[in-house]
Amino acid sequence: xxxxxxxxxxxxxxxxxxxxxxxxxxxxxxxxxxxxxxxxxxxxxxxxxxxxxxxxxxxxxxxxxxxxxxxxxxxxxxxxxxxxxxxxxxxxx
Numbered sequence: 001x002x003x004x005x006x007x008x009x010x011x012x013x014x015x016x017x018x019x020x021x022x023x024x025x026x027x028x029x030x031x032x033x034x035x036x037x038x039x040x041x042x043x044x045x046x047x048x049x050x051x052x053x054x055x056x057x058x059x060x061x062x063x064x065x066x067x068x069x070x071x072x073x074x075x076x077x078x079x080x081x082x083x084x085x086x087x088x089x090x091x092x093x
Contacts, residue, residue: 001025002037009037009089013051016070016084031068034087038068046091056081 004023008014019034020027038048053062053071057079062071070084 002033002040005030005033005037006041006089009048009087013086013088015086016068019087028069034068041089041091044092046089049088049090051086051088053085054083055079056083 001023005019008019008022014022016027016030016034019025019030023030025033034048041047050068052065054060055074055077058074058077060074060076062085065071065085068085068087071082073080074082
């Protein structure tokens with residue numbers, strides 16, 4: 001399953017929803033699998049790149065967030081309209 005996630009992320013950027021549909025796991029489980037994948041990628045000379053989530057209401061970007069899941073609400077305006085993070089892999093193949 002994690003190898004399938006790795007292949008999907010190598011093809012280009014994807015959200016947790018995209019990965020869930022492609023690999024066939026629940027969207028809420030994607031973050032947990034990505035955390036494990038993130039650690040194993042280092043051994044291959046690769047790394048997981050996370051384009052941070054952003055608030056659709058005020059534009060706040062969740063820079064520096066370590067959790068890979070989608071935030072629940074914006075700390076600036078309290079809106080729950082959040083554009084999810086986008087994941088990809090860079091490095092050696």
